[in-house]
Amino acid sequence: MRKTQSLHTLKIDGEAVQVVVRRHAQARRLILRLDEHGSGAVVTIPKHSSFAEGLEMAQRKSDWIKRQMAKAPPSVAFGDGSAVPYLGEPHVVRHVPHGRGVQRIDGEILVSGRIEHLNRRLTDWLKAQARSTISQRAHEKALQVERHISRISIRDTRSRWGSCGANGALNFSWRLVLAPEHVLDYVVAHEVAHLVHRNHGAGFWALAATLTDDSLGRLEDARAWLNAFGRTLHRYG
Secondary structure (H helix, E strand, O other): OOOOEEEEEEEEOOEEEEEEEEEOOOOOOOEEEEOOOOOEEEEEEOOOOOHHHHHHHHHHOHHHHHHHHHHOOOOEOOOOOOEEEEOOEEEEEEEOOOOOOEEEEOOEEEEOOOHHHHHHHHHHHHHHHHHHHHHHHHHHHHHHOOOOOOEEEEEOOOOOOEEEOOOOEEEEEHHHHHOOHHHHHHHHHHHHHOOOOOOOOHHHHHHHHHHOOOOHHHHHHHHHHHHHHHHHHHHEO
């Protein structure tokens, strides 16, 4: 099987920066961007380009990488006192050793148990909340368009917020539960609309607009939010 990516380390002003060069069958040119954490670079290359070409592009654009990394927001670990958004609203994580489970109360998320398990317990709770919220909305919207969802998967996807398979299976990023509620709702509407339209034509966008909680203007607002701030959701955890 042909290799699809290679990992490299680039020295930029004495700092080691990880560079991933990925081959993509549909890419038509070399594309450079930061990774989802803002701590490294990713170069996407067409199928006939070499990994060396991708690395050479990163080397040429090292000043750009450095500037963009300086702008990237810092990562936020899940710990006692961490500020974490839930449906777009800021919450403070509190460790309560003798509490029960994980609870959300008055702008705080209370996590019980041993402190070394806090990160895992909070992540598991957020994934469960994402599954519950997204599944309910997806099934409600599917009923509106008289379509069947074969399966809903909640993952930590990096390249897309949701997807719709030809077999009616829907996939979503659990990190949508961190985004504002209308943004999560838009992504669910988007994927359910694909159960009817397997393209992004006028009919698709008209249907997606009817499946959101608001007008087409709200849909456009959600798309703009994801374009501007979506990458920041990968800072958490």
